[in-house]
Amino acid sequence: MPDECWVFKGQRLFCVFLPCKDQPMIKDAIAGNFVKAVRELYGQEISVSDGLVQKTRREFEGDYTINVFPCLKYSRKKPEATGQEVGDFLKDRMDEIGRFNVIRGFLNLVLREGFWKDFLEKNHADADYGLHAGKPASDMVVVEFSSPNTNKPLHLGHIRNNLLGWSVAEILKANGYPVRKVNLVNDRGIHICKTMVAWEKWAEGKTPGSAGKKGDQFVGDLYVRFDREHKAEVNAMTEEGFEKGEAEKNSPLMITARHMLRKWEQGDEQVMALWDRMNRWVYEGFDETYARLGIDFDKIYYESDTYLLGKEIVKKGLKDGVLFSKEDGSVWCDLSEEGLDEKLLLRPDGTSVYMTQDLGTARLRYDDFHPGRLLYVVGNEQNYHFEVLKIILKKLGLSWAGNITHISYGMVELPSGKMKSREGTVVDADDLMDEMFERARKTTSELGKLEETEGEEAMELFRKIGLGALKYFILKVDPKKNMVFNPGESIDFNGNTGPFIQYTYARIQSLLRKAAERGMDDASRAPAGEAGLVGKERNILRILYEFPETIAGAGEKYNPAILANYVYELAKEYNQFYQEVPVLRAGDKETAIFRILLSKMAGTVIRTSMKLLGIEVPERM
RNA sequence: GGUCGCGUAGCUCAGCCGGAUAGAGCAACGGCCUUCUAAGCCGUCGGUCGCAGGUUCGAAUCCUGCCGCGAUCACCA
Missing domain, CATH: 1.10.730.10 (Isoleucyl-tRNA Synthetase; Domain 1)
Known part of the structure; x- marks a missing residue:
């Protein structure tokens, strides 16, 4: 008997754990005997369903309850009589059952005190009571969570993510699964460049140390500063008659930031040095927050190391005819079969988008661990992203795509609605x-x-x-x-x-x-x-x-x-x-x-x- | 507009693979410390389970439609 099995529910593949078999559960025994009772008493074969044996409700006497209503059509007797018959049958077969009562269609079974006393005697000294036996490495689960950007300090939303991810990982360990907790830090992109531009322009050479601030807070402030100055520029430009979207794209600050990004991608020494320095500030700050929160990881991935990986996969997909390219050279995946749109995977200039990176990091992670499952703890605003990610991986012929699960969680809101950094309502x-x-x-x-x-x-x-x-x-x-x-x-x-x-x-x-x-x-x-x-x-x-x-x-x-x-x-x-x-x-x-x-x-x-x-x-x- | 998710007491939440009178906490009010920790315990008050249909012996739970809230449908991540 396997400990888990894979089942289809609708379009999606789910992993179902079977209940703990480390010690036989009395509920299972009752259910099994109930099936036998129906067979022997009424000549009917029924299958065990999940809710067959339930805990007895507080206000009635008993430990476990079976509802005999569904088998009245076989017994052709009144609920009370049926309950009585089944109860007698079970009591005869099972030493654990001390007595029972029937109220309407409910058969309430009372276990013998010896059953409970045995249970306590056997388990009271077990410090690991409740934990399940270990499973083989092929059952390994990789859990990604946290995944911060390096331009903002952690806030309440991140806290929910971190706590969920960490706890899910520990719970899976308690179920016997080998688990790896991983973090994917988004340490590159235009938003990081904004903080670098801001530092060069306004920080006057200050560091977190000299400013007396945590590194992540220090850098986060620079990001806010950039945003503010950028808005001022945009306002000035729109007053001069520029169209708003145009102004946002082409304000001097944005041009500087994009210039910075190009230099970064070319590996410009000075830019890389600043980037590295500022990231270190952020990581020191993050480490402190993680430590206070009690969060830890087995491995940390950095997007700067992995962002190019997806391209190879995409190129192969293009060669295999799974993906297609448009006249401008951009590469797309057609999702119309799935009732979805087309998804861009490479821009005309050959650069990759978020999805491309995720294809790459998923692949990398699979190759690193060969896990049975890949979990992603990411907010529900990315439900669509993960749906598409799985479809594309599958189309690309990666069989383990079905082992990916997005653990989607809801937003933390304030009574006034969402947290907004603009309005200063973000809870740090x-x-x-x-x-x-x-x-x-x-x-x-x-x-x-x-x-x-x-x-x-x-x-x-x-x-x-x-x-x-x-x-x-x-x-x-x-x-x-x-x-x-x-x-x-x-x-x-x-x-x-x-x-x-x-x-x-x-x-x-x-x-x-x-x-x-x-x-x-x-x-x-x-x-x-x-x-x-x-x-x-x-x-x-x-x-x-x-x-x-x-x-x-x-x-x-x-x-x-x-x-x-x-x-x-x-x-x-x-x-x-x-x-x-x-x-x-x-x-x-x-x-x-x-x-x-x-x-x-x-x-x-x-x-x-x-x-x-x-x-x-x-x-x- | 399409897709997905959520709507349970004044507030925050359980219950949702159908079952007995829908549960907690907070808030309000009233009791319980000469006895093992009163961050506790007991009690009172509080509900058309968003609305309307359907399936069923039975629906907060499953199905359909509607209403409300949110997310998403980027050459952002």
Whole structure:
């Protein structure tokens, strides 16, 4: 049985992970026996569908539920009678099922307490619980994300990209896939030349060091300066009677920038030296921001190294008759078969466009890693680009084109709409992190939690909490949806937030420290013997049990939000348990130890979940 | 205009491979700290799931049409 399979849904090829098989899932066993029940009781062959066995809803008694409505036509009996028959059948075959009840068409199965106790006993000490077995190198996944331009500092939109890409990569690792995180830096082009022109004209020889600025901010300011001066020129020109588009193209500044670009492409020594110097400033700034965000890469590609690669592929495509050229010498791909337009791949002067480069970098990346899949975390404004990219690669006969997936995500918007640099509403990544740390500091002191922590340790805590709030806020939202960030109402620390989950973890650790002090952490004495499970314990165990399949699901959908919502659910359930059920003060020692182990495992799962989201958890807060 | 995506409580979001009375958090209001961390817990208030049809025993969920918002359809990246 393979661990994954490829399926067609509509026009697109998707990779489907089968649920975790590392340990047999009780749901699968129930489903299998249900099929058997229908066969033996009613002489009908049915197939297992995904939603056959569901978790029992909170308000009813039971762990898993089967809806028997669909098989009434086979049983020719009332829902209650059918449920009863099937329930009896399942209970006879499966030791795990303790009892069941039927309400309307719903068969609610209650698992024996022994099942849950076994589960806890086997897994509470496993620090890697939930992670899946490793897969071979042929299953490698390359994830591209971040992909910044070197003319602007990172902003909130980049943060979403970085967090998503990094988390998806980690989640895939947790599913056993070898993963390579790669970044493709756009370090060339007219926009870079604009910053260089601006530096020469207005910087008066200043450097980030002498200006006391981060390198990326320093260069970003130059880009803004260019834009402003350029606009002034354009305005002056239009007043003199130039047509606006003409003025924008041919203002003195633009001419200078284009001149710079030509020199760059010719490898002019002075231009290259300046370019190199300014890029280094930017990278120093980026590195700092990445480090603060906790983002890292296995390999960084630079467009200046790769931008010519696509041409070769295009030339071959032209020779093979897959592409065609027009009279002016430009090269195109005809996409009319796919119901799309024509796509330009080489300009009349032979220079390449974005698509050409991407053909090249895709090829390069494939040759570098020979991965099973190539993922691109890029905003949804580029959906069309990736659709076309895949089609063209396919037409060019590159079989792995089908292994490319664009992980498309929505924009981060402000309550007023999109962020606009012109209006100064762009939320800068560094500023936002500073703000989060400061808020963490303030909130912590307001709550009077500073008594035991001081200095360096306290700073570390503020960093974890501030960053945790920010990351969770972004990752809990379904990637494909646009999300709203309100700078006025800073990110909360209560309720469905990162700090809430971090707090739950810290609480558990505190409990475990106390348990150890009292010598109550002796795992060999668990699990509890006679005492029955209370409802809250059972709820937590059920959630913990789902962890492996949750990781699988988040990987399958490339969706960290699934994991974020899962861990919130767990934390919320644990807090209710903590509030209602005594742990260290439990009536007998067996029960206390059982609850301690349950707490410990909940802590482990919270830590692992948060780690996959890129969020650290503090031991105290 | 064509294509794609999204529309769930005042706000931010879950739920969406059809199933039981649509869930959280924030905001508002009211309770709970001499007991394991109150960044917590409990309760009240709040919904024509954009609108209209269709499929079905059953639709927030699937299909169609419409409305609204967004993206895209560059010799920008």
